[in-house]
Amino acid sequence: MLVGVISESFPSEHRVALVPAAVKALKAKGVDTLIERGAGIGAGFGDDEYTAEGARIEDDRAGVLGAADVVCQVRTLGANPRDGQGDLAFFRRPPFEQTLIGFCEPLTDAAPLQRLAECGVRTHAVELIPRTTRAQSMDALSSQAMIAGYKAALLAAGALPKLFPLMMTAAGTATAARVLVIGAGVAGLQAIATAKRLGAVVSGYDVRSAVKEEVESLGAKFLEIELPHKPVGDGRGGYAVAMDDAFYLAQRQMMTAAVAQSDVVITTAAVPGKRSPVLITSEMVEGMRAGAVIVDLAAERGGNCELTRADQATIHRGVTILGPTNLAATVPAHASMFYSRNLVSFILHMLKDGRLRDDPSDEIIHQTLLTRHGQIVHRRVREVLRLPPLQSETIHT
Numbered sequence: 007m008l009v010g011v012i013s014e015s016f017p018s019e020h021r022v023a024l025v026p027a028a029v030k031a032l033k034a035k036g037v038d039t040l041i042e043r044g045a046g047i048g049a050g051f052g053d054d055e056y057t058a059e060g061a062r063i064e065d066d067r068a069g070v071l072g073a074a075d076v077v078c079q080v081r082t083l084g085a086n087p088r089d090g091q092g093d094l095a096f097f098r099r100p101p102f103e104q105t106l107i108g109f110c111e112p113l114t115d116a117a118p119l120q121r122l123a124e125c126g127v128r129t130h131a132v133e134l135i136p137r138t139t140r141a142q143s144m145d146a147l148s149s150q151a152m153i154a155g156y157k158a159a160l161l162a163a164g165a166l167p168k169l170f171p172l173m174m175t176a177a178g179t180a181t182a183a184r185v186l187v188i189g190a191g192v193a194g195l196q197a198i199a200t201a202k203r204l205g206a207v208v209s210g211y212d213v214r215s216a217v218k219e220e221v222e223s224l225g226a227k228f229l230e231i232e233l234p235h236k237p238v239g240d241g242r243g244g245y246a247v248a249m250d251d252a253f254y255l256a257q258r259q260m261m262t263a264a265v266a267q268s269d270v271v272i273t274t275a276a277v278p279g280k281r282s283p284v285l286i287t288s289e290m291v292e293g294m295r296a297g298a299v300i301v302d303l304a305a306e307r308g309g310n311c312e313l314t315r316a317d318q319a320t321i322h323r324g325v326t327i328l329g330p331t332n333l334a335a336t337v338p339a340h341a342s343m344f345y346s347r348n349l350v351s352f353i354l355h356m357l358k359d360g361r362l363r364d365d366p367s368d369e370i371i372h373q374t375l376l377t378r379h380g381q382i383v384h385r386r387v388r389e390v391l392r393l394p395p396l397q398s399e400t401i402h403t
Contacts, residue, residue, distance in 0.1 A: 007360050008038050009353065010074025010275055012067040013045040015089040020048035021110065023078035025346040032115045035354055038062070040069045045320035049338035071096035076105045076362065078349050080342075082129065084118040086112035088215045091121075100380075106363055107349060109133055112376050112384065114277025116391035117259040123377040130374040132348065133278075134384075141370050143351040149344035153195030154333040155274065158301045159185075161333075162270040163204055165299045165319075165326050171205020182207045186229070186264055188285055188310065189274035190217040193303055197272045198226045209264070212275075213257075225304035229264055266293040273310035274303045279390050281397070286311040288322070296324030307328030 008030060011024045022030075022045050039061040043053055053063050064070045071077060071093060083090035085108070098104045102232060103126065110131035112119060132146040155237045162185070163170050163376075172182040184199040188193050190212035201208045202225045210221035211229040211345050265271055276282050284306035291300070291313055300357040302314040309315075313322050314329040321327070334341040356362040356371055364378075365371050376384050382393060 007074045007357070007362075008040055008073060009076045010040045010042075011045050011078050012042045012093070014048075014080050014086075015092075015191075016086040016266075017089070018332065019081060019086075019335050021044040021080045021335050021342045021345060022049045022051060023080050023342075023346065023349060025049070025051055025342050026055040026059045026061070027343075028346040028350045029056055031132065031350050032353070033060045034358060036360060037353070037357070040064050040070050041072055042067050046342070048126070051339075055160040067093065068096045072098060074104070076107065076353065078353075079106070079108035080345065082106055082108040082110050082118075083122055084112060084115070084254070085129070087101055087115065087118050090118070092126055092303060093149050094121055097122075097125045102126075103128055103378075105130065106134065107352065109189075110376060112387045113390045116382070116393060119377055119382050119387070119391075123380050123382055126380060127377060130352075130371075131376050131379040132352065132374065134376075135352070136268040136373055138369075144348050144355065144370065146345055146348040149348055150334040150341060151191065151193040151274075152196045153337050153341050153344070154303055155193035155198075155272075156200045157336060158193070158272050158274075158303055158330070158331040159197045159204065159332065161328055162201070162272060162299050162301045163217045165301075165328065166270055167297045168269060169205075169232075170201065174189040179311075182270055183269040184267060185209070185270040185272065186211065186268040187226070187272045187274070188212075188261075189276075189303075190214070190221050191274060194264050194274040195224065197303075199222050201270070204224060205268070206370060209268075211261070211264070220266035258285065258290070261285065262290050262293060265290045265382070266295075268294070268298065270299045270301070272301045272303065275310050276304045276307060280307070282307040282310050284308075284310060288312050291325050291327070292323050294325050298325045300325065300327045302327065302329045303333070306331040354388070 041061045043063050045064050055108045062308045105128045107130045112131045135141050135144050168183050169180050170183045173180040185206040185208045187197045187210045190210050198208050198210050198245045208226040209229045210226045221228045300311050302309045302311045304310045305314050313327050316329045316331050
């Protein structure tokens with residue numbers, strides 16, 4: 007089996023799907039690797055490092071796409087709908103079945119998936135890998151979110167006109183910055199840990215009460231908001247679920263004081279396939295002190311702050327609001343290393359007798375498979391995209 011890696015065409019995407027160490031790991035299992043020339047340069051990995059581990063270098067992406075049995079990307083067409091279009095012409099057509107693995111944004115838009123299906127490509131979305139113990143080594147969403155949370159705290163520290171830690175000097179005492187992190191998933195917990203290591207006084211909040219112990223284990227205070235009814239915020243796989251409008255209204259009213267007392271607010275609350283819930287209103291921003299900073303990690307889906315603009319820095323009444331959308335790509339070496347390990351684990355999990363198996367009883371394979379035999383075959387994705395149900399044995403949940 008031949009695994010191919012092409013350079014990423016999404017703007018400012020510096021990650022690479024497989025790093026040189028992955029070539030060695032795959033080769034040990036009888037899998038060869040073909041790398042587009044220069045694919046790893048943005049992440050700090052030269053072509054010579056790949057060849058030293060046994061990879062072959064191909065001069066152009068068409069050659070990689072035309073030869074590989076499995077194509078690994080960070081952002082497939084679904085997550086790169088504008089600049090990824092040009093690759094469609096180079097995928098191999100049936101009866102040969104080519105497999106594409108990467109981030110696909112499957113709950114956002116049907117058109118890119120339809121085009122991949124029409125090419126006969128078998129597509130696996132890494133963001134749909136179940137968050138189970140068995141799949142932990144393959145969880146690319148978590149590995150990249152961890153980096154985003156770390157970088158969010160650094161961005162906040164860089165933008166804040168105050169020091170994060172308490173400092174007592176002969177020239178006076180600087181009190182520690184107060185940081186509030188909203189959303190205690192992987193990104194939120196890493197933001198909490200990083201802000202705490204930088205010396206800030208940190209609080210965390212999440213609608214899922216089950217994460218209180220995790221927040222407190224990092225040395226932060228868990229912010230508990232009294233609500234008129236007990237929320238049910240735990241979704242399948244550990245994700246937060248969307249709540250009703252009445253809940254969000256009550257939550258915003260009661261969170262106003264906490265936001266006003268904070269020097270930094272980092273928001274990470276996102277619901278897969280839906281617009282990010284607005285948790286910080288313009289009125290709440292206006293209640294913050296001049297110089298305060300908001301880093302909104304949900305900016306790509308509209309943002310948790312009403313004033314967030316994706317990939318822009320907005321200043322409103324002295325408060326800086328940052329809306330970064332691809333923070334993992336700003337730490338491409340380690341982001342690529344983690345992502346590469348996720349993909350290798352995923353590929354080796356599916357590998358049997360020199361090819362990728364298709365086992366409907368395996369939840370990891372079953373839940374990530376999006377397209378096959380010319381169709382979108384994932385039931386939940388078809389429902390979200392408002393496609394009619396398939397009357398076929400190939401349907402996936």
